[in-house]
Amino acid sequence: MVHELIEAKDEKRLLRYQKQMPAYELLIVDELGFMPLSKTGAELLFEVFSQHYKRGSTMVTSKQPAFPGMHRGPRIGASHRSSARRSHPPRSHPGDEMNGPEADRGAEFLPHKSSPEYKPEWYEDPRIGGVCNHYARPHMQKDLYRYLYAACFAKAEMNSPKLKDFPLDLLPDHANVSLAIEHNNLFQDRFRVQLPDRPSTTITSHISKDGHAFIHYDPTQCRRMTVREAARAQTFPDNYLFTGSRTAQYTQVGNVVIQLLVNQNAVKTEREAA
DSSP: OHHHHHHHHHHHHHHHHTTTTOOOOOEEETTSSSOOOOHHHHHHHHHHHHHHTTTSSSEOOOTTTOOOOOOOSSSSSSOOHHHHHHSSOOOOSSGGGGOOTTTTTTTTEOOOOOOOSOOOOOOOEEEEOOESOOOOOOOOOOHHHHHHHHHHHHHHHHHHGGGGGGGGGSOEEEEEOOHHHHOOOOGGGGSEEETSSSOOOOOOOGGTTOOTEEESSSSOOOOOOHHHHHHTTTTTTOOOOOSOHHHHHHHHHHHHHEEEEHHHHHHHHHHHHH
C-alpha cells in the first residue's frame, strides 16, 4: 500500500487514491516494519491511519517490538534503516549496507540466493546477498485479467497472444483496437508476454508509461516485469541501484544501451589500443 501511495503522489492522483479508503470497513496493514519506510512513505501511511480511524477499523501487525526504528511523535518520521544506524544494531542481511537517498524506493531489498544461468559472474555481487528494485507497479483490475489470460495463452501456445486472440470482454476500450485486428497491424501485440526461453524484446523508456508489452510469463504472478527484471534484460549487474519514483526507475533502465554490449565494446577497444 505504501508503494501505491507514493506512486499516486508522484503521478498526481493521491487525492483520488485516498478517497477510496473510506469504502473499506477494515484496513489491514500486515508486517509493518518488515521493509524500511522512507520519510515520505511513512508520512503518507500515517495520513491514511489518521483519515481512516473515524470511518472504519484498522488492524496493524508487526514482528518488530513496538515498531523499533520509527520515531515516536505526532508523525512517523525517519525510516527503520536510517534510525537503526543511530540506536539499533544493524540488520542481519548484507543489503543493509546499501543506503538509498531519502524518500526513495530504490533501496527496497529482497534476500535472494538463486543464480542466473547466463553469466552469473557478470550479474551477481556476493556482497549483496539479494536484489533491489524488484517490485511491480500496481495494476488495474481489468489489466490483471488480461495479464492472466495472456500468460496462460503463452504457456499453452508457446507464443504471446495477439489482440485477435483475446476474448471480446478483455479487449481494451480503445478506438483503434478494431482497426488493429481488422488490418493485422503492429498494434496487434500491445499485450506481449516475455517468454522464458526466448530473448527479451527491446526495452525502451516507454516501459515507464506502459508495461503491457512486458508481461511476466508465469500466470500465477499475473503482473508486468519489475524494474529489476527489466534491468537484467538490459544486462545491468545486480549491484546497480535505481532510485527515485518507480516511473523514474523504469525510465533509467530503458534509456540505456545494453550494458554487457557496452562492456564488451570497451574491452575490445582497450585491447586494440594496447
